[in-house]
Amino acid sequence: MAEHVNAVPLSQPQQETKHHSTLEITDGEEENDSPIEEVRLTVPATDNPNLPVLTLRMWILGILSCALLAFVNTFFSYRQNSLWIGAVAAQIVTLPLGKFMAATFPDKSIGLPFTKWSFSLNPGPFNLKEHVLITIFAACGANGVYAISIIDIVKAFYRRKLNPLAAFLLSQTTMLLGYGWAGMHRNVLVDSPYMWWPENLVQVSLFRTLHEKEKRSRGGLTRLQFFLLLFTTSFAYYLVPGYFFPAISCISVACFIWKNSVLAQQLGSGLHGMGIGSFALDWNTVVSFLKTPISTPLFAIVNTLVGFFLFVYVVIPAAYWSNIYDAKKFPFYSSKTFDATGHKYNISRILNDETFTFDLAGYNSYSKLYMSVFFALSYGISFATLTATVSHVALFYSGTIRELTTKTATTLKGKLGDVHTRLMKKNYKAVPNWWFHAILIVVFGLSLLTCEGFGKQLQLPWWGLILACGIAWFFTLPIGIIQATTNQQVGLNVVTEMVIGYLYPGRPLANVTFKTYGYVSMTQALTFLSDFKVGHYMKVPPRSMFLVQLIGTLVSASVQFGTAWWLLTSIENICNTSLLPEGSPWTCPGDEVFYNASIIWGVIGPKKMFTKEGVYPEVNWFFLVGLLAPVPVWLLSRKYPEKEWIKLINLPLILGATSSMPPARSINYISWGAVGIFFNFYIYRRFKGWWAKYAYIMAAALNAGVAFMAILLYFTLQANGIAGPQWWGLQTDDYCPLATCPTEPGVKVEGCPVFLRYQ
Template identity: 70%
Template sequence: MGDQSHEIPSFELSKEKSPEKFRDLTGQDEEDDSPIEQVRLTVPPTDDPTLPVLTIRTWVLGILSCSILAFVNTFFGYRQNPLGIGSVSAQILTLPIGRLMAATLPDKKIFLPFTNWSFSLNPGPFNLKEHVLITIFAGCGANGVYALFIVASVKVFYHRSLNPVAAYILSQTTMLLGYGWAGIHRKILVDSPYMWWPNNLISVSLFRALHEKEIRPKGGLTRLQFFLMVLISSFAYYLVPGYYFPYISCISVVCLIWKKSVLAQQLGSGLTGLGMGSFALDWNTVSGFLGSPIATPTFAIMNTLAGYVLVVYIIVPALYWSNVYKAKTFPLYSSQTYDSDGNVYNISRVLNEKTFKFYDEGYENYSKLYISILFAIGYGISFATLAATVTHVGLFYSGTIRELTSKAATGLKGQMGDIHTRLMKRNYKAVPDWWFHGILIVVFGLSLFCCEGFGGQLQLPWWGLILACGIAWFFTLPIGIIQATTNMQPGLNVITEMIIGFMYPGRPLANVSFKTYGYISMTQALGFLSDFKVGHYMKIPPRSMFLVQLIGTLISSSIQFATAWWLLTSIPNICDPAKLPKGSPWTCPGDRVFYNASIIWGVIGPKKVFTKDGVYGNLNYFFLIGFLAPIPVWYFSRKYPEKKWIKLINMPIFISGAGGLPPVRSVNYIMWGAVGIYFNVYLFQKFKGWWAKHAYILSAALDAGIAFMGILLYFALQSRDIVPDWWGQESDDRCPLATCPTQPGIRADGCPVF
C-alpha cells in the first residue's frame, strides 16, 4: 500500500496556493485547507468559538422538531402512500421561528431550582450553530426505527403476541448500539480529511446560504435568493407529477409504440423492465431512491452506471432468455416469491402455525422457492459487494488506518488532518471514549435481556446477539470508508439474514432480530458519524453534538414506538387489505416487504434456497468474485501510477451498480446518471465557479420544494382521497405486458400464453 494508501481514488485534486502548510499522513506538505476540492469550494476554514450553542432555542425547537417528525413519519408510514418528511423541512422552517424568538423574547436569566445552573431566554441573535443542532435533532426524528418492522410482522402478519416492554427495549437498543461502533471508529471516519462524506456538503451549503450575509452580484443572485427561487419553482412544479399528472414520473416511449409486444415492453418499461428509452420529468424520480446525484462524486457515478449497464443490459438479458433458473416462468422484474408453476408462493403450506417453525413435510409436498432473475442477481450482487468492500478497504486504505490509529494512540493529533480538524481540536474538548463505551456496555446488556428474557419471544439466543454485534463492529469501518468517499453505502441486510438463516434456520423472528441488531446498528453508527462530520465542518462542539444526538435518538425512538403500538393495536385489520374496508389506507406496504423477507430467510431459510438443496446455490460464487475483483485494480494502480484513471475504478461501487434493483427501478438509474453526468462532469468542468456557488444549493432547494408540496398535497387532498379522475393520474408507465412470463404454457392474468 505504501505512500498511496491514503489517496482517495476520485479525481485529480487541484491545488490552490496558500502560505500556510500542514503535514499530511505521509509527511508531505499540503495546503492549510482540505485536500478535497469540493470541500475547499464549500466549507469555510474559519470558526467563531464564542457563539452560544445549547441555548433554550436549541432545546425547544430541536425537541419540538424531533417529536413532530417522529410522530408524523411513523403515523403516515403505515398508509398506502407513505409520507416521509426529512430534516430539510425543519431546517428551513425553524430559521424564521428562531429569529422571531431572538427578536421577541426578553433577555432574562432563569435559574434552575436547587442548582447553580441558569440560562437566558434570549442569549442573542439566532446563530448558525444553534440551527445546525436543531436540524440534527430533527434528523433523529426523521430517521425511522427499523425494529418497528419486527413489531408489525409479529402482531399483524404472524398474529402472535409480543410483550410491549420487550418491543420497546428492542426499538431503543437497536438504535443506540450504533453509538458504540461510532465511538470506536470516529477518529478515522470523522477526523481524517479524506473521509469527506459528500452528501453533507449539501447541508453545509444550505446553512451558509441561510446565515451568511452576501452582496448580490450585478445581474445575478445571492445564494439565498437562488435557493428561494428554486424552492418556490420546485414547490409549484411538484404539483404536476405529485398530484395532477403522476404519469410523467416515468414515461416509457417503447411501450407507447409497441403496445402488444411483451418483448418490447420488457425492454422498454422503466418501472418493471430494462428501461430502454424511458425517462422522467420529476426530480423525485432522480433522487428519491439513489439520493442526489449532485452530491455524488463523478467517479462514483461512472462506476455505478458501468455496473448497472453490465448487469441490466448484458448479464440479466443473457440469463433470462437462456431460461437460467426457469427465469421465463416468472416476471423479468419482481421482488415477489413464486413456486415452480409461477404462482405466488403460499407460505401457509410451509409454516407450522402452532410451533411457529418451518414445516419440512409441507415444503417437500409443495415446491422450492423461486424469485425473478433480476431479484436473484440482486442477491448475488449483495454477496459480491460486501466481499469486494473488505478487499478494497484492505488494499487501498490499510495504510491510512494504521497511520491514523497509531497517531491517535501516540498523541500526535496535531499532524492528523486539515484546517477543520485542527480548529476542532484547538477550540473544543473531544467526546471522551468512555462515553461511547459506557453506552455500548449498557445497551448491550439491555439487548441481551431483551433477547433472552420475556420467554424468548424474539427467538434470538445470546450467541446470536454477540455475533450480530461482531458483524456490525467489523463492517462499520470498511463500509464507512466507502460511504465517506463515494456517497454510497453497501448494506448488511442480506449477509446478516444469510448467516443467521444457516446457523439458526426455521425461526423468522430470530432472523429479523439478528438482521436488525447487525445491520441497523451499523447503519445508525454511520448516521451518527455523518452527523459528526456535519458538526466537524460547521465547528460544533463535539460534546454538544453527542448530547443532542443521544437525547434526540431517545425521544424519537420512544415517540415512534408509542405511535406504532397505538396504530397496530387500535386499527382493526391494519395491514390486511383483504379484511380492511374498501379504500382504507392502512395497508402497510413497507412492513409487508419486510415480512416477505422474513419468510425467505427465516422460515424457509438460505439452506433451502442458496445451496444445492435449492435453486440458487451457485450464486455463492459471487462472494469469490467480489473478493478477487479489487486485486487487479490495486495491482495496476501501483504498477502504473501515472495512469490516474485506474484509481478511479472502485470495484465495490462498480459491482453494486445495479444492486438496488428491486425496489429501485431502471428509470431511477437512468435519470440519476444523466443528471449526475451533466452537473458533475459538464458543469463542474466548464462552469466551476457557478457549480461551487449553486450546485449543492440547487439540490437542497429541489428536495425542500418537493417535501413541502408533498406535505401540503397529503394533508389537504390525498389523505381525503381527493384526486382527479383521468388517464394521467395513473402512476404506472403503461407497460402492462412487461411483467408477463414468457415460458410456454405459463398463464398469468392479462398476459398472452406462449
C-alpha cells in the same frame, strides 16, 4: 493529495485551486486546506468558538422537531398513501422560528436550583450552530426505527403476543448500539479529510445560504435569492407529477410504440424492464433511491453507471434469454417469490400456524421457492459487494487506517488532517472514548435482556446477539469508508439474514431480530458519524453534537414506538387487507415485504435456497468473486502509480451499483446518472465558478420544494381522498403491462399472452 501510499485520492482528478482562507494559524502551524476540492469550494475554513449552542430555544425547537417528525412519519407509514418528511423541512421552518424567539424572549438569566449553573433565556441572535443542532435533532426524528417492523409483523401479521417492555427495549437498543461502533471508528471516518461525506455538502451549503450575508453581484443573484427562486419553482412544478400528471415520473417510449410486444416492453420499460429510451420529468424520480447526484463525486457516478449497465444490459439479459434458473417462467424484473409453475408462492402452505415453525411435509408436497433471475442474481451481487468492500478497503486503505487509529488527537495534523480537523482539536474538547464505551456496555446488557428475557419471545439466543454485534462492528469501518467517499452504502441486511438462516433455521423472529441488531446498529453508527461530520464542517462543539444526537435518538425511538403500539392496539385488523373494511387506509404497505422476508429467510431458510437442496447454489460463488475482484485494480495501481484513473476504479461501487434494485428501477438510475454527469462533468469543468456557488444550493432547493409540496398535497387533498382528474396521465405506472409477463411457452398468467411451444 496525501503523500502516504495508501491514501488513495477519493475524488475525480481535478485542477488544483487554491482556497484563500481567512483563518490565522498560530503556534507555527502551516495552513493546509482540505485535499478534496469540493470541500474547499464549499466549507469555510473559519470558526467562531464564542457562539452559544446549547440554548433554550435550541432545546425547544430541536426536541419539538424530533418528536413531531417521528410521530408524523410513523403514523403515516401504516397508511396506504404513506408520507415521509425529511429533516430539510425542519431546517427551513425552524429558521424563522428561531429568529422570532431571539427577537421576543426576554434577556434574563435563570439559575438552576441547588447548583451554580445558570442559563440565559435569550443569549443573543439566533446563530448558525444552534440551527445545525436543531436540524440534527430533526434528522433523528426523521430516521425510521427499523425494529418497529418486527413489532408490526408479530402483532399484525403473525397475530402473536409481544411484551410491550420487550418491544420498547428492542426499539431503543437497536438504535443505540451503533454509538459504540461509531466511537471506535470516528478517528478514521470523521477526522480524516479524505472521509468527506459528499452528501453533507448540500446541508453545509444550505446552512451558509440561510445564515451568511452576501452582496448581490451586478446582474447576478445571491445564493439565498437563487435558493428561493429554485425552491418556489420546484414547489410549484411538483404539483404536476405529484398530483395532476404522475405518469411523467417515468415515460417509457417503447411501450407506447409497441403496445403488444412483450420483448419491446421488457427492453423499454423504465419501471419493469431495462429502461431503454425511457426518461422522467420528475426530480423525485432522480433522488428517490440514490441520493442527490449533484453531491455525488463524478468518479462514483461513473463507477455506479458502469455497474448498472453491465448488470442490467449484459448480465441479466444473457441470463434471462439463456433461461438460467427457468428465468422465462417469471417476470424479467420482480422482487416477488414464485413456485415452480410461475405463480406467486403460497407461503401459507409451508408454515405451521399452530407451532409457528416450518412445515417440511407441506414444503415437499408443494414447491421449491423461485425468484426472477434479476432478484436471484441481485442476491449474488450483494454477496460480491460485501466481500469486495472488505478486500478493497484492506488493499487501498490499510496503511492510512493504521496511522489514523494510532495517532492521538494532538498529533493528528499535516497529511493526516486538514484545517477543519485542526480547528476542532484546537477550539473544542473531544468526546471521551469512555462515553461511547459506557453506552455500548449498558445497551448490550439491555439487548441481552430483550432477547433472553420476556419468555424469549424474539427467539434470538445470546450467542446470536453476540454474533450480530460482531458483524456490525466489523463492517462499520469498510462500509463507512465507501459511504464517506462515494455517497453509497453497502447493506448488511441480506448477509445477516443468510448467516442466521443457516445457523438457526425455522425461526422467523430470530431471523429478523438478528438482522436488525446486525444491520441497523451499523447503519445507525454511520448515520451518527455522517451527522458528526456535518458538525465537524460547521465547527459545532463535539460534546454538544454527541448530547443532541443521543437525546434525539432516545426521543425519536420512544415516540415512534409509542405511536406504533397505539395504532397496533387500537385499530382493529390493522395491516390485514382481507379483513379491513373496503377503502380503509391502514394497509401497512411497507411491512408486507418485511413479513415475507421473515418467512423466506427465517422459515424456509437459505439452506433450501442457496445449497443443492434449493435452486440457486451457484450464487455462493459471488462471495469469492467479490473478494478477488479488487486485486487486479490494486496491482495495476501499484505498477502504474502515475495513472490516477486506475485508482478511481472502485469495485465495490461497480459490483454494488444495483444494490438499490429493487425497489429502485432502471428509470431511477438513468435519470440520476444523466443529471449527475451533466452537472458534475460538464458544468463543473466549464463553469466551475457557477458550480461552486450554486450547485449544492440548487440540489437543496429542488429537494425542499418537492418535500413541501408533497406535504401540502397530502394534508389538503390526498388524505381526504381527493384524487386528481381522471385521465390516462393520472396512472403512476409507465403503461408497460406486458413487461412483467413470463415468456416460457405454456405458462399462463392473467393479463399476459401465452407463448406456444415450438414443435
